[in-house]
Amino acid sequence: MQMADAPYNLPDAQGHFGPYGGVFVAETLIPALDELSRAYEACRKDPEFLAEFAYELKHYVGRPSPIYHAVRWSREVGGAQIYLKREDLNHTGAHKVNNCIGQAMLARRMGKPRVIAETGAGQHGVATATVAARYGMECVVYMGSEDVRRQAANVYRMKLLGARVVPVESGSKTLKDALNEAMRDWVTNIADTFYIIGTVAGPHPYPAMVRDFQRVIGLECIEQMPELVGRQPDYVVACVGGGSNAMGIFHPYIDVPDVRLIGVEAAGDGLDTGRHAASLSAGKPGVLHGNRTYLLQNEDGQIIETHSVSAGLDYPGVGPEHAWLKDSGRAEYVGVTDAEALQAFHDLCRFEGIIPALESSHALAHAARLAKTLPQDKVILVNLSGRGDKDMHTVAEKSGIQF
Amino acid sequence: MSKIQARFSALQQAGRRALIPFITAGDPSGDATLPLMRALVAGGADIIELGVPFSDPMADGPTIQRASERALAGGMSLRKVLEIVRAFRQGDTDTPVVLMGYANPIEAMGVDRFAEAAAGAGVDGVLVVDYPPQESEAFANRLKASGMDPIFLLAPTSSEARMRDVGRFGSGYIYYVSLTGVTGAGHLDHGQVAARIPAIREAVGMPVGVGFGIRDAASARRIGEMADAVVIGSRIIEEIETAGEAEAPARVETFIRGIREALDTIPREAA
Numbered sequence: 001m002q003m004a005d006a007p008y009n010l011p012d013a014q015g016h017f018g019p020y021g022g023v024f025v026a027e028t029l030i031p032a033l034d035e036l037s038r039a040y041e042a043c044r045k046d047p048e049f050l051a052e053f054a055y056e057l058k059h060y061v062g063r064p065s066p067i068y069h070a071v072r073w074s075r076e077v078g079g080a081q082i083y084l085k086r087e088d089l090n091h092t093g094a095h096k097v098n099n100c101i102g103q104a105m106l107a108r109r110m111g112k113p114r115v116i117a118e119t120g121a122g123q124h125g126v127a128t129a130t131v132a133a134r135y136g137m138e139c140v141v142y143m144g145s146e147d148v149r150r151q152a153a154n155v156y157r158m159k160l161l162g163a164r165v166v167p168v169e170s171g172s173k174t175l176k177d178a179l180n181e182a183m184r185d186w187v188t189n190i191a192d193t194f195y196i197i198g199t200v201a202g203p204h205p206y207p208a209m210v211r212d213f214q215r216v217i218g219l220e221c222i223e224q225m226p227e228l229v230g231r232q233p234d235y236v237v238a239c240v241g242g243g244s245n246a247m248g249i250f251h252p253y254i255d256v257p258d259v260r261l262i263g264v265e266a267a268g269d270g271l272d273t274g275r276h277a278a279s280l281s282a283g284k285p286g287v288l289h290g291n292r293t294y295l296l297q298n299e300d301g302q303i304i305e306t307h308s309v310s311a312g313l314d315y316p317g318v319g320p321e322h323a324w325l326k327d328s329g330r331a332e333y334v335g336v337t338d339a340e341a342l343q344a345f346h347d348l349c350r351f352e353g354i355i356p357a358l359e360s361s362h363a364l365a366h367a368a369r370l371a372k373t374l375p376q377d378k379v380i381l382v383n384l385s386g387r388g389d390k391d392m393h394t395v396a397e398k399s400g401i402q403f
Numbered sequence: 404m405s406k407i408q409a410r411f412s413a414l415q416q417a418g419r420r421a422l423i424p425f426i427t428a429g430d431p432s433g434d435a436t437l438p439l440m441r442a443l444v445a446g447g448a449d450i451i452e453l454g455v456p457f458s459d460p461m462a463d464g465p466t467i468q469r470a471s472e473r474a475l476a477g478g479m480s481l482r483k484v485l486e487i488v489r490a491f492r493q494g495d496t497d498t499p500v501v502l503m504g505y506a507n508p509i510e511a512m513g514v515d516r517f518a519e520a521a522a523g524a525g526v527d528g529v530l531v532v533d534y535p536p537q538e539s540e541a542f543a544n545r546l547k548a549s550g551m552d553p554i555f556l557l558a559p560t561s562s563e564a565r566m567r568d569v570g571r572f573g574s575g576y577i578y579y580v581s582l583t584g585v586t587g588a589g590h591l592d593h594g595q596v597a598a599r600i601p602a603i604r605e606a607v608g609m610p611v612g613v614g615f616g617i618r619d620a621a622s623a624r625r626i627g628e629m630a631d632a633v634v635i636g637s638r639i640i641e642e643i644e645t646a647g648e649a650e651a652p653a654r655v656e657t658f659i660r661g662i663r664e665a666l667d668t669i670p671r672e673a674a
Contacts, residue, residue: 014537022538023535023537023538024506024533024534024535024538025461025462025533025535026461026462026532026533026535026556026558026580027535027555027556027557027558027561027565027580028462028556028558028560028580030535030558030560030561030565031558031560031561031562032560170465170468170472171458171459171468171472176459177459180459180460180461183461183462184461184462184464187462190560284511285510286506286507286510286511287505287506287507287510287533288459288507289459289461290461290533295507297507297511299511300480300481300482300508300511300512301457301481301507301508301509301510301511301512302457302458302475302480302507302508303458303459303507304458
């Protein structure tokens with residue numbers, strides 16, 4: 001790797017991270033993506049846009065989010081010190097809103113009064129509906145009919161916020177099918193519609209744009225860690241589904257030497273069972289949803305169904321920049337099973353009084369695993385990407401409890 | 404000259420339009436596809452676009468999505484699609500066959516292996532929906548090296564620069580998507596199509612086929628007045644859906660013959 005010499009500066013102008021990323025869409029979407037790229041290029045260098053974005057993050061989202069030393073839990077685990085970046089304290093309860101604000105501001109500048117989004121568990125849908133209400137935009141959220149059934153509370157939240165939720169009946173009736181359907185809506189309604197993608201995947205410029213809107217997480221950490229600990233962390237750990245919270249905290253650290261970046265994928269019932277969502281650990285490169293990246297697929301190149309206790313990680317692909325960081329060796333990727341994530345969920349509830357999202361619990365589980373192997377003066381920073389209120393139902397069910 | 408190019412030049416000399424029907428391989432079953440392809444030829448098809456089913460057909464509307472799902476449920480795969488083309492070639496050495504699908508099954512097989520196997524099976528052209536020109540120059544060249552035509556899409560919103568790119572990388576014909584939307588959509592603006600075609604033909608230097616939104620003999624004839632070829636997909640899949648497997652070949656042949664006859668009433672000098 002050349003990183004020590006040349007600053008990290010991907011993607012290239014065509015949206016490639018090495019062999020990954022790019023623009024793999026039908027011709028009908030190309031002009032819309034070109035228009036979006038031009039608009040985003042203009043905004044990302046526009047001080048007025050950046051100032052407004054910063055204002056919104058501060059006053060509407062409540063940033064900067066604090067970093068919290070999980071003292072009791074670290075002592076209980078025994079080993080390295082675990083620090084939590086508290087994205088769970090953001091308005092709407094997760095990191096997703098950072099990106100939604102950025103894209104909604106962009107939509108407004110482009111004169112698009114209608115925003116659409118795909119959602120799995122409903123977190124990105126809720127964040128999009130929230131921001132659409134804030135800016136007075138029409139909002140349509142595509143959600144697999146299976147997920148609509150499983151996530152009734154979030155469906156109601158979106159409706160309260162004024163969004164229309166469209167259940168998707170095609171394919172496996174989950175997140176990937178919702179994404180297909182949102183793309184179909186976009187291609188049909190390009191003139192007045194902005195598609196707010198919720199993760200660092202999709203055709204260029206989405207992976208870079210979503211990352212840039214989420215980078216605020218890592219940028220804050222880089223300032224906060226020295227104030228708190230006197231130095232940068234030894235490890236940064238984040239869960240990876242599509243990978244937006246991980247990219248947000250990793251990206252500013254890529255050029256910081258000696259900080260190890262670890263992405264944690266959902267290993268479901270275990271990587272050897274086939275029932276998981278670990279694209280980087282167990283998938284192969286291919287093309288889906290507009291980009292080349294690691295995918296869970298069968299030998300004929302059909303995308304296979306995934307499994308995770310956490311709906312937000314239940315996706316057969318992953319952002320192309322993660323694929324590149326894996327191949328280049330700058331980040332490493334590991335798996336955490338449903339059972340391990342649930343254990344970490346309960347531990348954080350009991351030892352710290354924080355109910356984490358099941359997605360973030362994957363990162364917590366790996367942090368605990370890692371901390372045990374390290375001396376007490378080592379520092380692990382975990383992106384606590386969301387709060388777990390939305391997961392009450394799932395966790396109760398797993399514990400055999402009925403409300 | 405490729406089989407596709409030969410077919411277009413013969414049609415041009417006869418003053419006729421090409422009729423290009425689309426079906427999804429394996430819909431409603433693997434055994435149904437060969438009789439359906441023969442029925443298309445008997446009804447008057449000039450080129451067959453054979454859909455390779457994919458789990459995530461992002462650019463397709465509900466009709467072709469359902470066809471893909473039925474095909475995959477029946478175990479269809481890219482390898483089996485190539486076997487079907489090989490079997491079709493036993494009885495028909497003339498009718499060009501174009502595979503139409505998405506990138507991932509091809510990348511999973513490997514581009515080199517795919518190009519060899521497809522050419523060996525008798526495939527004449529390949530249209531990969533999610534391979535726009537900027538991502539597929541090497542793929543297009545690989546197809547050409549094996550004697551196949553890389554077919555590209557153009558849309559109403561495509562710029563002149565993109566038309567020139569497509570003209571450079573593609574061969575055989577251009578598939579002009581006549582509306583912004585997914586396959587099978589209802590709204591088609593004939594006036595807008597008519598206005599664009601001369602410029603496209605000029606920029607790409609090859610025949611222009613028009614598809615997306617053509618549903619009957621009348622709309623096919625109106626498109627045929629301006630385009631070199633008419634592509635029909637979703638409407639044929641609907642015929643197959645309602646007919647059932649046993650009746651489908653006869654129904655599809657009758658439907659295609661209706662379109663063929665309408666196209667053949669277009670005066671020689673039109674377009």
